[in-house]
Amino acid sequence: MTVFIATDGVGTEIPTDVRDAAKRFAAETAQRAGPDQGVTQSGPDMGGTESGIGDAPGGAGAVLDRWDIQAHQYKTEAEIKGGMLAGLFSGRTKLVKSGVVQEAKRFYVSQTDDNNRVEFGTAVRLLVATNGTEAEVKLTIPNIAAGAQLSQFEARIALSVVGFTGPLGDMLPAPGELNVETLPDYLDAFRKIQSYVFGRDAAGHLAPTLLGYSALT
Secondary structure: OEEEEEOOOOOOOOOHHHHHHHHHHHHHHHHHHOOOOOEOOOOOOOEOEOOOOOOOOOOHHHHOOEEEEEEEEEOOHHHHHHOOHHHHHOOOHHHOOEEEEEEEEEEEEEEOOOOOEEEEEEEEEEEEEEOOOOOOOOOOHHHHHHHHHOOOOOEEEEEEEEOEOOOOHHHOOOOEEOOOOOHHHHHHHHHHHHHHHOOHHHHHHEOOEEEEEEEEO
16 A cells, blocks of 8 residues: 655655655755755755745746645554654654644655655645554544543644745644644644745745655555
């Protein structure tokens, strides 16, 4: 089965062919930006361009030709270890048995030398991890929140923004426990941040980086 592994461009689990594709993307983006635009990196050779080029002709935003809102379910240790969920439990992967990543993104799709799909761009993500299993709850964010409320398992929630250099101020809430009472606050923050990051006024702060890759599990 193929699953999309959402990443922030940092971690030892990223495959070599994905890292190589990220290096090429960073070089191509820098070339489009021109000699007056530097390049910074969101992770080891993962790409990322300085703010200020956004949707300018030939700038970083020019290559981000796709928009999407998706929810990814993670059910196995391999899927969790390769992605971002383990960090919600202080980096102890063994505590995370399942989770969901909901993301809104503007992105570009590439293929690696091994013909694997890789995505680069900007994403706003809502991350939910739990030490419960799929057998205990259907993997949706509201269902996990309800299960945590009933003390069936422990759950954590956080918001993450990758590939963006603009100021977010107090729009980002701190990671915390998830239940039906705290969920609306995170959903509201997700909507506000999504609207801001992908709005016209913030286009100059796009800094495309590695968002994730498809992997066999």
